[in-house]
Amino acid sequence: MKRVLEGSQAVAEAVRLARVDVISAYPITPQTHIVEFLSEYCANGTMNARFLRVESEHSALATLIGAATTGVRTFTATSSQGLALMHELLHWSSGARVPIVMAEVNRALAPGWNIWTDQTDSLAQRDTGWIQLYCENGQEVIDTTIQAFRLGEWVNLPVMVVLDAFFLSHTYEPVDVPDQELVDRFLPPYAPKFQVDTEDPCAFGSLVTPNAYMEMRYNIAEAMEETLSRFQDVEDEYAAIFDRRYGSVEPVLCDDAEIVLVTSGTITSTSRQVIDDLRARGEKVGLLKIKLFRPFPVDIIRQVLKTAPKVAVIDRNISFGASGIFAQEVRAALCNLAGHPPVFGYIVGLGGRDVTADLLEDIYWRTKNNEAPEKESIWLGLQEV
Amino acid sequence: MAEKRESESVVPLLIPRSYMSTESNLTGSWRFLKPGYAEKTAPCSTACPAGEDIGQIEMLMTQGMFKEAWETILRENPFPAVCGRVCYHPCEGKCNRGEFDEAIAIHSIERFLADTASRNEFKPSIDKLPSKREKVAVVGAGPSGLAAAYFLTLLGYTCDVFESMPEAGGILRWGIPLYRLPVSVLRSEISRIEEMGVRIHTGKHISQDFIKEAISDYSAIFVGCGHSRTRRLNIPGEDIEGVENGFEFLRKIREGEKPSFDGLVAVIGGGNTAVDVARNIIRLGGKSLIVYRRRRQDMPAFDQEIQMAIEERVEIRELLAPAKVEFNGNEYTLTVQHMKVAGKDVDGRAAIEPEGDKTEEIKVQRIFKAIGEEAAEAWYNPPDKEENMLTLGNSVLVNSSRGAALIFGGDLTNKTKSVVHAVASGKEAAIALDIFFHEGFDAIESRLETCAVGDGPPLSMEVYMGGPRSQRKRHVVVYNEINTDYFQLIPRVTQPRLLIEERLKTFEEIDLKISANLAMREAERCFNCGLCNQCDNCYLFCPDLSVIRDNSSQGRHINYDYCKGCGLCVVECPRNAMVLEEEGQ
Numbered sequence: 001m002k003r004v005l006e007g008s009q010a011v012a013e014a015v016r017l018a019r020v021d022v023i024s025a026y027p028i029t030p031q032t033h034i035v036e037f038l039s040e041y042c043a044n045g046t047m048n049a050r051f052l053r054v055e056s057e058h059s060a061l062a063t064l065i066g067a068a069t070t071g072v073r074t075f076t077a078t079s080s081q082g083l084a085l086m087h088e089l090l091h092w093s094s095g096a097r098v099p100i101v102m103a104e105v106n107r108a109l110a111p112g113w114n115i116w117t118d119q120t121d122s123l124a125q126r127d128t129g130w131i132q133l134y135c136e137n138g139q140e141v142i143d144t145t146i147q148a149f150r151l152g153e154w155v156n157l158p159v160m161v162v163l164d165a166f167f168l169s170h171t172y173e174p175v176d177v178p179d180q181e182l183v184d185r186f187l188p189p190y191a192p193k194f195q196v197d198t199e200d201p202c203a204f205g206s207l208v209t210p211n212a213y214m215e216m217r218y219n220i221a222e223a224m225e226e227t228l229s230r231f232q233d234v235e236d237e238y239a240a241i242f243d244r245r246y247g248s249v250e251p252v253l254c255d256d257a258e259i260v261l262v263t264s265g266t267i268t269s270t271s272r273q274v275i276d277d278l279r280a281r282g283e284k285v286g287l288l289k290i291k292l293f294r295p296f297p298v299d300i301i302r303q304v305l306k307t308a309p310k311v312a313v314i315d316r317n318i319s320f321g322a323s324g325i326f327a328q329e330v331r332a333a334l335c336n337l338a339g340h341p342p343v344f345g346y347i348v349g350l351g352g353r354d355v356t357a358d359l360l361e362d363i364y365w366r367t368k369n370n371e372a373p374e375k376e377s378i379w380l381g382l383q384e385v
Numbered sequence: 386m387a388e389k390r391e392s393e394s395v396v397p398l399l400i401p402r403s404y405m406s407t408e409s410n411l412t413g414s415w416r417f418l419k420p421g422y423a424e425k426t427a428p429c430s431t432a433c434p435a436g437e438d439i440g441q442i443e444m445l446m447t448q449g450m451f452k453e454a455w456e457t458i459l460r461e462n463p464f465p466a467v468c469g470r471v472c473y474h475p476c477e478g479k480c481n482r483g484e485f486d487e488a489i490a491i492h493s494i495e496r497f498l499a500d501t502a503s504r505n506e507f508k509p510s511i512d513k514l515p516s517k518r519e520k521v522a523v524v525g526a527g528p529s530g531l532a533a534a535y536f537l538t539l540l541g542y543t544c545d546v547f548e549s550m551p552e553a554g555g556i557l558r559w560g561i562p563l564y565r566l567p568v569s570v571l572r573s574e575i576s577r578i579e580e581m582g583v584r585i586h587t588g589k590h591i592s593q594d595f596i597k598e599a600i601s602d603y604s605a606i607f608v609g610c611g612h613s614r615t616r617r618l619n620i621p622g623e624d625i626e627g628v629e630n631g632f633e634f635l636r637k638i639r640e641g642e643k644p645s646f647d648g649l650v651a652v653i654g655g656g657n658t659a660v661d662v663a664r665n666i667i668r669l670g671g672k673s674l675i676v677y678r679r680r681r682q683d684m685p686a687f688d689q690e691i692q693m694a695i696e697e698r699v700e701i702r703e704l705l706a707p708a709k710v711e712f713n714g715n716e717y718t719l720t721v722q723h724m725k726v727a728g729k730d731v732d733g734r735a736a737i738e739p740e741g742d743k744t745e746e747i748k749v750q751r752i753f754k755a756i757g758e759e760a761a762e763a764w765y766n767p768p769d770k771e772e773n774m775l776t777l778g779n780s781v782l783v784n785s786s787r788g789a790a791l792i793f794g795g796d797l798t799n800k801t802k803s804v805v806h807a808v809a810s811g812k813e814a815a816i817a818l819d820i821f822f823h824e825g826f827d828a829i830e831s832r833l834e835t836c837a838v839g840d841g842p843p844l845s846m847e848v849y850m851g852g853p854r855s856q857r858k859r860h861v862v863v864y865n866e867i868n869t870d871y872f873q874l875i876p877r878v879t880q881p882r883l884l885i886e887e888r889l890k891t892f893e894e895i896d897l898k899i900s901a902n903l904a905m906r907e908a909e910r911c912f913n914c915g916l917c918n919q920c921d922n923c924y925l926f927c928p929d930l931s932v933i934r935d936n937s938s939q940g941r942h943i944n945y946d947y948c949k950g951c952g953l954c955v956v957e958c959p960r961n962a963m964v965l966e967e968e969g970q
Contacts, residue, residue, distance in 0.1 A: 097400050155394050193398055206403035219399040226396050 005175045007168040008033035010138045011077065011103045011161070013175075014145030016047050017183040018101075021072035021190075024052040024063040028082040029115045030165040031105040035077055057082035061089040061100070068098035069204055071195030073149060076100065079165065080107035080121045087125065090158075094129025094220060096205055097194075099152030099159065102130075103145065106265065106316075107165045108351040116352020117165035119265065119317035123293070123325040129220055131159040131227055132294040134264045138173040143244055144291075146178070150187050151234045155223045162293075165352065167266040178242055186241050224295040231292060248292035251304045253279065257286025259367050260305060262313040262330055264290045267348075267355050271314070274360040285364055290326065298333045305334060308341050312367040314360070315377075316349040323347075323377040342372050347379045408947075412929065416950030416968055420923075422939050423964040425858045425915030426839035429491060432479035434779075434801075434809035435462040436843030438854055439476055439491055443911035444918050446494055446904065455502040456509050458495060460847045462808050463535040463578055464528060464557075466503060466570045469496025470896065471561055472805045473687040481914050484864040487877035489911050496896070497904040503573050512850065513581075514541040519604035519822050522547065522789075524596070526585055527555020528804045529795025530609035531575065532811025534583040536846055537607075540819045543582075545603075547589040555611055555795075557804065559636045562661050563892040564668070593764055600788040605818050609795035609811070610765040612758035612802065618653065622710030623754065627717065631662040631755030638665055646671025651719050651747060653677075653707050654755035655684035657802075660691060662753050663699040668892060673699045674749065678706040678724055683734035693895070696885055704737065708744060710752060719747045760797060767793040775817075775829060778842050779810035782817055784826050792818060809843060816849050853938065862914035862961045871922075871959035878907040917962040923954035 005013065011034045015023070023042065025035040035051075042051040050067075054060050057078050064074040078086065083104055093100050108118035122132060131152065135141045141163050148159040163169055196204075208216060231248055239245040253275060254260055263271045268289045278285045288304055290297075305311055311334075315324025322328060327345035334340035344367045349355040359381060366378070427440035438457050445454035458465040469492055480488035502509075521537050523530040526548035534544040552558055557571050579585060589595070591610065599606050615630035617623065631652065637644075647670060652663045655677040663673035675694075677684060680703045684691060695701065705721040712718075723743040726735040760766050768774065773784035780794040794810035796802045813833070820832045834841070836849035839861040848855040881897040882888075888895055899907075919940055924932040931948040934941045943954075955965040 095401075097398060155396070156398055194400060194402070201404075203403040203407065204401070206401050208401045216399045216401065219396065222396045223394070223398075226394060230394075 001179070002174050002176050004172050005138055005177070006033060006170055006172050007138050007141050007163055008170065009037050010142040010175050011145050011163070012037035012041065013177050014142045015075050016041055017178060017180055018073065018146055018149045018187055019189070020047070020049050020075045022050050022052065022064065022067040022074045023076065024054055024060040024067070025076045025078065026054060026057045026060050026082060028057070028079050030107055030169045031077045031079040031082070031103065033169065034103055034105070057085045058089060061086045061093060064100050065089060065093050065096055065098055068100055069096065069196050071190065071192035073190040074098070074100045075102070077103040077105070079105045080109055083121050083125060084109065087128070090125055090128035090130060092205070093158045097156040099149070099156055101145065101148045101152055101159050101161065104160045104162045105165050105169045106162060114351040115165065117167055117316070118350050118352065119315075119325070122160060122162045123317050125160070126294055126325070129157065129224070130294060131157050132162055132292070133159065134162045134291055134293055135168065136266060136268045136289065137168065138171070138175040139244070140246055141168065142175055142177065143238065143242070144246070146183060146187060147234050147238055150237070151227065151230060153190055154230050154234070155227050156193060157220070157223055157227065162265070164266045182241050186238060227295050228297060246291055248297040249300055249304065250289040250291065252287040252289070254286035254288060254304050254308065256284055257308055258284040259310045259312060259364060260286045260288050260308040261360070261363065262288045262290060262311060262326060264293070264326060265316065267314055267316060267360070270355060270357055271360055274357050274364070277357070278361065278364060283364065296329055296333065301330065301333045302337055305330070305341060306337055310344065310367050311341050312344040312346060312363050314346050314348055314363060316355065318347055318350065327377070344370070344373045345377045347377050348381060353381065411946050412949050413946045416945070416948060418950040418952055418965050419945070419968045420943060420948065420950065420952055420955045420963055420965050422917065422962065423858050424856065424917060424962050425860045425862050427914035427916065428479040428481060428861050428863070429476040431839035431841070431843060431861055433476045434803070434805045434843055435468070435812065436838040436845045437461045437476070438845070438847065440911065440913040440916045442498070443489065443494065443908040444913050444916060446498065446908035449905070451498055451501050452507050455498040455507060456511055458498065459509050459511055460852070461812070461845060462805070463532055464574050464804065464808060465495050466499035466574050467528070467557055467566060468805055468808070469493070469499050470570070471565050473689065473803060481862065481864045481867055481912050482910060485869055485872065486874045490878045490880065490907050493878055493880055493899055494904050494908055497899055497901070500898060501901070509577070511539065513539050514850070516543070517541040517822070520545070520602070521605045521607060521818065522599045522603040523607040523609065524591055525555060525609040525611055525795070526553035526587065527609055527611045527795055528557055528807035529810045530555070530607060531578055531583070532808040533607040533609065533794060533814045535578050535581065536812050536815030537818065538581050538583050539846065540815060544584065546583060546585045547591060547595070548585060548587045549589055549591045551588050553585045553587055559639045560632065562635065562638070562665055564888070564895050567894050600785070603789045604822065605790040605792060607811070607814050608765060608791060608793045608797065610760060610762070610797065612760055612796040614759055614761040615754050616757045616759055618707055618754055618756060620707055620709055622712070625710055625712050627712065628710055628752045628754065631658045631753040632758050634662055634753055635665065643669065645669055646751065648672065648750035649674055649748070650751040650753065651676055651749040652753045652755055654757065655679065655686060656755065656757055657686045657690060658758065659755035660686040660694050660699070662755050664694050664697055667697050667699060667889060671750070674747070675699060675701045676705050676707065676719070676721060676747070677701065677703050679735050679737055680704060680726065697888055705745070706739070716748050716750060717752050719749060719752060721745050721747060766797055773826065775826070777813055777817060777830070777833065779806060780814045780817065782814070782821065782829070784821070790818065790821060812846055813844055816844060816846070857915070860915070866961040867912050867914065868957065868959045872912065875910050877910070878903050913960050915961050918960065920959060922957045922959065923963065926953045926957045928953065
């Protein structure tokens with residue numbers, strides 16, 4: 001049924017439809033609406049779940065690790081400082097192989113205090129063993145969140161569904177909310193591969209010596225590798241029922257493009273309009289939206305970009321001392337490809353600054369007018385200070 | 386389609402999981418601090434001259450175990466209904482809760498328990514030791530004598546109490562006014578003592594010959610004849626007719642007389658007798674003026690009694706020493722010398738001296754002398770010094786070579802003349818005699834020390850008889866040893882009382898009953914300092930699962946094989962019923 005929903009409520013609806021058993025969270029702007037909706041669902045009986053409000057995000061995730069170990073479906077949501085506080089337990093949850101799903105609303109890190117969108121918070125957690133899925137609009141948010149449970153439970157890895165603060169979390173859009181019956185068909189009850197059993201007591205997360213630790217890490221790496229194909233399977237299953245798919249990446253007009261803009265999140269939507277405008281003026285420009293960031297779909301990205309003369313990666317994030325994080329990843333994906341295109345890196349929109357169509361067009365022209373990148377990262381829209 | 390899919394991952398799942406028991410790792414060996422259960426002493430119980438186990442009483446009270454709580458009082462004090470009413474409750478002054486919000490209304494709960502026991506006709510089940518051959522005579526059926534007989538009976542002795550008045554009770558029967566202690570309450574306490582086997586012989590003429598006779602019939606004699614003669618003022622005119630003794634006045638009223646008063650009556654003195662006399666006069670139609678030579682704060686009367694007297698419009702004039710009484714056939718003239726403070730006395734009260742020759746004449750209709758009492762006969766008092774004489778805290782024992790041992794107690798020996806001190810005296814005498822009979826004269830002092838509550842001075846009969854209380858540590862819990870995070874601010878119960886207007890016209894008891902609900906709520910405020918109330922915090926907080934529940938009286942023990950000595954249990958014990966000591970200490 002089509003409803004006009006805020007991005008936050010799209011997440012909450014997906015969590016309801018996924019019949020999550022335990023939710024634990026600590027409020028933080030701009031994520032708070034998600035758990036507010038969920039706490040209401042729990043309180044008024046719309047959901048039959050335990051909602052545990054704890055004293056910190058660290059405790060929220062710790063709670064879910066414990067809950068998930070008992071074999072129930074779990075969910076949390078956070079942003080920025082809250083995600084940073086979870087850091088220790090992000091590693092723990094992937095190491096413990098519990099398929100927790102988290103909605104992570106991209107928000108800038110302090111100081112200076114800033115509640116607006118910026119991807120640095122989630123991208124800084126790229127090495128924690130969590131699957132990361134970046135969403136573009138409300139429909140993708142609801143679909144991705146439902147899929148996240150199926151995907152995580154399949155490979156026993158936790159999943160972060162990432163959405164931009166305000167531009168997505170607080171924007172109302174028409175969203176097709178799937179029927180419960182169909183969601184149940186897509187997402188059967190969680191069948192844990194291991195769980196606490198008081199009849200057969202054991203210790204989880206015990207000491208692992210050097211002669212076994214590495215194998216366990218390799219096992220996680222393999223699970224991440226497998227995720228790439230499982231993601232396709234999940235999308236196939238979902239499309240079979242709901243007739244919607246997004247792809248781990250989405251190439252738009254890339255085949256003959258001389259310049260491909262690489263985007264993620266809501267900037268993608270603006271970019272779609274920009275490339276249409278530029279195409280109308282005869283410019284050969286394409287777009288590659290990256291949805292799946294972990295595992296990073298290297299093969300398909302190489303496939304799309306190998307023929308492009310130039311690539312322009314748009315990063316709403318910064319790894320200080322290096323460059324935009326998507327740019328790093330794209331460069332790394334291409335570097336072993338003989339004759340790969342030059343990668344232009346642009347830093348834009350940090351701390352929620354608007355990324356306008358004009359700015360994106362400027363990126364196109366800068367890339368077109370330079371043979372090679374002037375610098376590793378070009379910061380656009382900086383004011384004189 | 387969903388039905389066709391393969392849900393198993395192709396990658397096997399490796400997770401750190403151990404089925405081995407970790408019990409082989411005896412983490413207790415890491416410990417250098419060792420927690421343990423150790424019940425301690427509550428400060429209230431050391432402030433109670435009778436050494437009542439107050440923390441335990443309040444705990445039983447909260448559990449609705451009224452009979453057991455009442456019996457816990459009876460182990461240390463045969464007069465809960467009396468003391469719940471007339472005791473000046475020094476316990477409350479030492480209550481740790483007083484530093485948090487307000488002290489527990491211990492006396493209100495004591496009275497509630499006693500009244501509940503009486504209404505339900507509870508029969509106490511208190512351990513009595515097997516009968517012993519020694520017989521003890523008790524002279525005087527006041528609170529000290531009755532307490533001595535009661536505790537001696539608990540210890541297995543046969544006791545005869547001899548009383549000159551027609552009814553037992555001493556000052557409780559013939560001194561303390563009805564508005565503080567109804568006679569039915571007293572009678573019920575005394576009959577319970579009699580039911581235990583104490584024989585009371587009233588209307589017995591007590592003389593030195595009587596004592597001489599008793600010396601041959603009994604192994605020991607407790608002398609508790611009390612102070613019943615008003616001290617003389619030693620001023621001109623004090624023997625004029627109409628200048629009366631306050632103590633005798635109180636007795637006459639308790640004998641049933643109901644004189645009426647009109648106009649101003651002077652009461653000379655500052656003790657409880659003076660205050661009681663003044664309050665009786667108010668009820669009989671007069672106006673009372675207490676004339677005291679020191680300041681009001683130096684008055685030896687209990688503060689609460691003074692407060693109530695003032696509420697009842699008793700006037701108090703301080704720093705006035707009586708100098709002379711004259712009577713003109715119509716009214717008395719009391720000449721008083723104005724006094725002034727001149728430093729401090731040895732006991733901390735103001736030292737006074739005449740303020741020049743400034744005098745004042747006070748015209749009154751009657752005058753009562755109430756500057757204190759003394760023994761009615763000099764021979765009631767213990768000898769000044771004699772061989773084989775032992776002066777204890779609240780009694781004096783003389784191991785007479787002529788036969789039975791004599792032990793003096795009550796007001797005859799007590800510095801503070803109060804009912805509860807009389808009980809303490811009777812208890813001390815009973816224990817001292819038991820030690821004397823079985824271990825000899827020389828063992829008395831050191832053995833008495835072993836049954837002190839905390840560091841004393843009160844003694845515990847339960848500890849002496851080896852009851853569970855003897856397992857407690859002597860350490861007296863102080864306020865900052867209580868984990869007040871576990872307590873909320875709750876106001877103390879307010880004692881309901883007769884309205885002042887009612888008090889002025891009647892001898893009805895002033896303090897009214899409180900409900901069981903209020904009494905239990907009040908008891909719940911108690912920190913139960915140093916006592917375990919089975920709250921289970923230690924069990925809940927132990928990170929090593931090393932607190933193990935069991936069937937012992939403690940209800941749990943610590944598994945030292947795995948306890949790492951983190952001390953959480955001790956810190957989280959709200960009541961300081963645990964200790965953390967260095968390992969190997």
